[in-house]
Amino acid sequence: MFIRRHYIVQFDEIMKENKRNLIILAAGTGGHVYPGLSIAKKLILKDVNISWIGTKSGMEKNIIKDEKIHFHHIDFSGVRGKGFIVLLKLPFKIIKASYQAFIILKKISPNAILSMGGYISFPCIIAAKILNIPIIIHEQNIVFGLANNISRFFSKLIIVGFPMDIQNKKYKFLGNPSRYEGLPRKKLNKNKMFFNIAVVGGSLGAKVFNEVIPKAVYDILRKTECEINIIHQTGKTYKTAEIQYNNFDVNLDLREYIDDMSEVYGWCDLIICRGGAITLTEIMNQGIPAVVVPYPYATDNHQMKNCSFLENHNAIISIEQKNFTETNISNIVLKLINNVNLLESLSKNIYSLNNTNTTESICIEVENIMEKNNEKRNKK
Numbered sequence: 001m002f003i004r005r006h007y008i009v010q011f012d013e014i015m016k017e018n019k020r021n022l023i024i025l026a027a028g029t030g031g032h033v034y035p036g037l038s039i040a041k042k043l044i045l046k047d048v049n050i051s052w053i054g055t056k057s058g059m060e061k062n063i064i065k066d067e068k069i070h071f072h073h074i075d076f077s078g079v080r081g082k083g084f085i086v087l088l089k090l091p092f093k094i095i096k097a098s099y100q101a102f103i104i105l106k107k108i109s110p111n112a113i114l115s116m117g118g119y120i121s122f123p124c125i126i127a128a129k130i131l132n133i134p135i136i137i138h139e140q141n142i143v144f145g146l147a148n149n150i151s152r153f154f155s156k157l158i159i160v161g162f163p164m165d166i167q168n169k170k171y172k173f174l175g176n177p178s179r180y181e182g183l184p185r186k187k188l189n190k191n192k193m194f195f196n197i198a199v200v201g202g203s204l205g206a207k208v209f210n211e212v213i214p215k216a217v218y219d220i221l222r223k224t225e226c227e228i229n230i231i232h233q234t235g236k237t238y239k240t241a242e243i244q245y246n247n248f249d250v251n252l253d254l255r256e257y258i259d260d261m262s263e264v265y266g267w268c269d270l271i272i273c274r275g276g277a278i279t280l281t282e283i284m285n286q287g288i289p290a291v292v293v294p295y296p297y298a299t300d301n302h303q304m305k306n307c308s309f310l311e312n313h314n315a316i317i318s319i320e321q322k323n324f325t326e327t328n329i330s331n332i333v334l335k336l337i338n339n340v341n342l343l344e345s346l347s348k349n350i351y352s353l354n355n356t357n358t359t360e361s362i363c364i365e366v367e368n369i370m371e372k373n374n375e376k377r378n379k380k
Helices: 002-017 030-044 059-063 084-108 121-130 146-154 207-223 238-245 262-267 277-286 299-312 326-337 340-351 358-379
Strands: 021-025 049-054 069-073 112-115 135-139 157-160 171-173 194-200 227-233 251-255 270-273 290-292
Touching: 021 030, 021 084, 021 121, 030 049, 030 059, 030 135, 030 277, 030 358, 049 059, 049 084, 059 069, 084 121, 112 121, 112 146, 112 358, 121 135, 121 146, 135 146, 135 358, 157 358, 194 207, 194 262, 207 227, 207 238, 207 326, 238 251, 262 277, 270 277, 270 326, 277 290, 277 299, 277 340, 290 326, 326 340
Parallel strands: 021 049, 021 112, 049 069, 112 135, 135 157, 157 171, 194 227, 194 270, 227 251, 270 290
Antiparallel strands: none
8 A cells, every 4th residue: 555655646746847748538449549549658758748537447447557657537438329317417427527537637737638539538628628728639530529529629739530621720630640650561462372361340340240251251262263361350259250161161260359460461462341540540551452341330420431531532442331241242352352453553542541650740749739838837
């Protein structure tokens, strides 16, 4: 107990002495948390003290536990789709969570806060506005989420992951931070003797992928002499895919979860995936040809809108889930196997949309706002 208290006292003293303090707001999903972590790691190397506000039971606490980040939590959760009673309680939850955030922000006195979006950010934005702390938001998708859509009106700077047709100096298109940014474009396999396909339904997998793709692979094997190799991330419905694949012979690596995607990205000739901003950013980073199936129940249909942007640049092949049949997937993949020029075109086009220095660019913008706030405080 003494050691824990000593650590807290030490931390508080450091925060008071260090004039470069930033709070990052991110919780709930990897799409918010991982980009925030990329920024945090870079800023820590620049001697910025990073604190993080999340939830008590969220994934973010475990993800950042090994980093030099001080974690705080507030009691708040999303309300969409949870019924009328939960909605009625929302004003009281916002007041409680905003007060908790106010106490944290008052204690740390950050030079700025960086919101990565998601429900956790809203009460913290309220507290930051009351305390006159500069607010920076980062929107990963091509359409603003609910929290960021409200928060942007109170923000000093709005960083977007995709280009948006908004004429306002507050908005800057810098892209999405990624662990794979800055890599050279993938060299495509032009050996028609084999073809490597990665199937990734997001961090939790996709049941529909596990049901449809094994049947499509069986059809592909019957119609090509090319050797087909598969890495398939299943998520929790592993058995569904395993039973399907057991009906025929195929070179298969079936995994419930893939922690490090770099090996898979380097190996595959084609990826079949969802349309989340971070997945799309990672395949942009390396120019990987992709067949993308946007998740039809994503909030505000943001995956469909992400895909529409890329499809308009001839950078991906997009297929709606209602059309995601074994016949359609088999036909698309066979077309790509037999058309190296189309694969090359998809690779070049998606790589051309890649921002090569996103995390550093965001950090520079964040540091500039922190420095300006420091100067303002020193004049008082």
